[in-house]
Amino acid sequence: MSTRPIFVVAGVGNASGTGAATARLFSKAGYRVALIARDAKSLQDLASQLSESGGEARPFVIPSYAPQAIRDTFSAIRKQWPKEKGNEIRAALWNAAAVVWKPFLETTDEDVKEGLEVNVAAAFAFSREIIREFKTNGLNELGKRGTLLFTGAPASVRGDVTTSSFAAGKFGERALSQSLSKEFGKDNIHVAHAIVDGYILTDRQRASHDSSWETNHDVRLDPESIAKAYLYLANQDRSAFTWELDLRPAHGSL
Numbered sequence: 043m044s045t046r047p048i049f050v051v052a053g054v055g056n057a058s059g060t061g062a063a064t065a066r067l068f069s070k071a072g073y074r075v076a077l078i079a080r081d082a083k084s085l086q087d088l089a090s091q092l093s094e095s096g097g098e099a100r101p102f103v104i105p106s107y108a109p110q111a112i113r114d115t116f117s118a119i120r121k122q123w124p125k126e127k128g129n130e131i132r133a134a135l136w137n138a139a140a141v142v143w144k145p146f147l148e149t150t151d152e153d154v155k156e157g158l159e160v161n162v163a164a165a166f167a168f169s170r171e172i173i174r175e176f177k178t179n180g181l182n183e184l185g186k187r188g189t190l191l192f193t194g195a196p197a198s199v200r201g202d203v204t205t206s207s208f209a210a211g212k213f214g215e216r217a218l219s220q221s222l223s224k225e226f227g228k229d230n231i232h233v234a235h236a237i238v239d240g241y242i243l244t245d246r247q248r249a250s251h252d253s254s255w256e257t258n259h260d261v262r263l264d265p266e267s268i269a270k271a272y273l274y275l276a277n278q279d280r281s282a283f284t285w286e287l288d289l290r291p292a293h294g295s296l
């Protein structure tokens with residue numbers, strides 16, 4: 043039986059961004075991967091791709107990021123890889139985000155509700171499941187029980203002219219990560235947040251930039267480079283845990 047640690051990532055989109063790049067890198071580093079996202083086809087394709095490259099990955103399609111759906115997904119992960127058979131979740135990434143960029147007076151009740159539900163309430167539900175899992179782990183060779191990572195944005199620390207709703211949610215996610223890092227550091231659980239301060243080379247950003255942006259490595263973030271920072275965090279030992287990283291391309295930020 044394989045006893046490789048499990049990495050859980052929520053938010054894989056169409057597999058062109060940070061969620062998928064991190065899944066690929068953690069898989070290469072020896073983790074089994076539980077992929078959570080809403081689009082069944084992208085998830086299945088990514089899981090097959092990881093398995094074909096020698097990894098072990100399973101897709102867990104989620105209908106929405108409602109707290110109950112997150113709890114149900116963890117039950118499904120545990121059905122796939124039961125704890126009593128020695129399967130341990132050792133790393134996790136909360137990468138999903140409901141992104142609303144609108145002037146304040148155009149921001150609807152629905153935008154605010156969705157932003158707070160996905161960026162805050164769902165992040166709470168995901169963290170609760172992960173922290174409960176980590177608490178059942180013994181200490182590993184790094185002296186920790188697990189690493190919980192959050193993808194932040196400039197809106198995690200700064201409101202702007204079109205981010206009243208988005209920033210409210212991202213501030214909440216960052217506050218959650220900081221609180222968890224303090225509360226559960228004492229249990230040797232490592233919680234870290236990354237402010238990703240720039241546009242990431244995803245299919246969506248490709249479509250909204252001209253081709254010079256895509257080919258200029260100085261001005262955009264590669265998902266693979268963010269994934270490297272996440273693996274570095276997961277490999278930190280208990281004597282020096284980073285809570286927050288600030289990542290930006292060489293020539294600037296958002």
Ligand SMILES: NC(=O)c1ccc[n+]([C@@H]2O[C@H](COP(=O)([O-])OP(=O)(O)OC[C@H]3O[C@@H](n4cnc5c(N)ncnc54)[C@H](OP(=O)(O)O)[C@@H]3O)[C@@H](O)[C@H]2O)c1
Nearest residue numbers: 053054055059060061079080138139140193195238241242
């Ligand atoms: N792209 C950028 O330029 C940029 C810049 C700074 C920070 N970020 C942060 O990076 C993370 C996303 O990573 P990524 O941009 O590289 O793309 P990604 O890995 O492809 O992930 C996109 C994520 O957005 C989720 N999503 C989009 N709309 C949503 C909605 N209405 N409700 C729930 N989930 C929604 C997708 O969920 P499904 O997987 O379920 O489809 C997916 O998790 C977010 O935390 C974002 O704040 C992005």
